[in-house]
Amino acid sequence: MSIDKDIVAKVSNLARIKINNDQLSTISNELESVIEWIDTLNEVNTDGVEPIANVSGQKLPLREDKVTDGGYSEKILNNAPEKESGFFVVPKVVE
């Protein structure tokens, strides 16, 4: 699978990372060599093998659906780059 500049531009948009045009070809070459290396996984026969996400074998516990935390929005806002009247500030999204 070849990774061209268009794919890098598409992926960087999905990832919301700004990449300058002059970096596109370097990055596409690097990603291509990593993906080629990853492609060695195609040598492995995985027919009938279940994909696995939980390795500990532990059952994920459920708890009662009630509030156990919160009530300190001011502390949380302390780390905000821009805040106003108890809200995070972002550029205008809705006209």
Next chain:
Amino acid sequence: MTEITKKTILEIKEGLKKRDFSALEVTNAFISASEKNKNLNIYNTFTPEKALESSKISQQRIDRGEERLLDGIPIAIKDLFCTKDTLTTASSKILSNFIPSYESTVTQKLWDAGASMLGKVSCDEFAMGSSNETSCFGNVINPWSKRNGKNLSPGGSSGGSSSVVSSGSALAATGTDTGGSIRQPVAFCGVTGIKPSYGRCSRWGIVAFASSLDQAGPITKTVSDSALMLNVMSGFDDKDSTSADLDVPDFTQTCNDFKLDKVKIGIPKEYQIDGMSPEIVKLWQQGSEWLKDRGAEIVEVSLPHTKYALPTYYVIAPAEASSNLARYDGVRYGLRNSQDNLDELYAYSRSDGFGYEVQRRILIGTYVLSAGYYDAYYRKAQRVRNLIIQDFQKAFDKVDVLLTPTTPTAAFELGSQLDPISMYMNDVFTVPASLAGLPAMSVPSGLSKDGLPLGLQIIGNQFDENSVLKIAANLEDQARFPFLN
């Protein structure tokens, strides 16, 4: 009397009990050592006032005869653990001003046990790296550099945690390990560290990299000290649903068991790879001999999917990272590059805030998860991961633990590994156990011909840290490693 900074945790505990020195004297000794080693660039944030304050409280408890397990023990914290009211940066520009309003479960347990915090130590940015060079604050220097006249990497990502212990600047440090981030740097810096089984320690409050792989663990000089730290750090946490709801055994109990009759040690034949340095091959054989001398039986085993572990890891870890790191948006915390348009605010903040390796991994992760490639890459890797786990399960039907080298080479010079794949090869022996969620420990076991530390790795069956610690203690006892401090 041996200098305070050359002692182990157990020796300091003994000395505090016998009033050979006070908790304050101990803390001051490590603060001075940390200041003396400033040129190693270990600390992101140095907090001597915190350490002194808590050591005073520790001394009061010791005086009352009510001492806790780690009273009077100054430690360093990898800058990936959130610490309440103390800067937590993950060595990233994007978090360079982040002050958590909460404490991670693991660090809270350490403070509750009486440990004091000397500071937050450097790591690769978001723990992504094997050389400590991706930190936005510049790399840490391996304390063994001076003796060898070279500028050596401490390894990574827990390079600061390994260097702080190796240089005698702290008695212990916390580390995290996703694919080898405790074991590789401890091997490079000539100290000891264990990555426990996935689920043994809570991940709550640790800056997330790859959630199905990340585990916290201790870095210390000796195996017994690691066991003691792990006793404190382990346990179920209802804030982390993936933490294991299992009793935590006393990990120190097997550290003095030097009889290995009936113990079977597996040597995985696939770990004999091209490009491994001959002195590491020799050390590995020496390790087998040492364990044989103690009565263990050495058995060759096969883990046929070993060579697919690294490519599997480089699908799964970046995929999980791309998802975990989506939270850094320049809105709620961290660095912001202000723009008129919200999408551009995200994109410019993230490109300013993340370093190159982190961006590369987010892009790989986004690619393998994107429409049309999800099954070909992500699902495929999850299936191969299952086969890797089955390899280990079959091996552990025959043997108690596995013995391997920790790394294919000794510490390399800073700036010497330029292309990503050769950097990724550092983790060739550590990644498989991470994918399988198994406990694994590195013990400093010898020196290279250039006088650099080399480590051996013991991999155990799931939640069987005690067997790992027992074999590690035996290797340690036989190796008589010449610690730097």
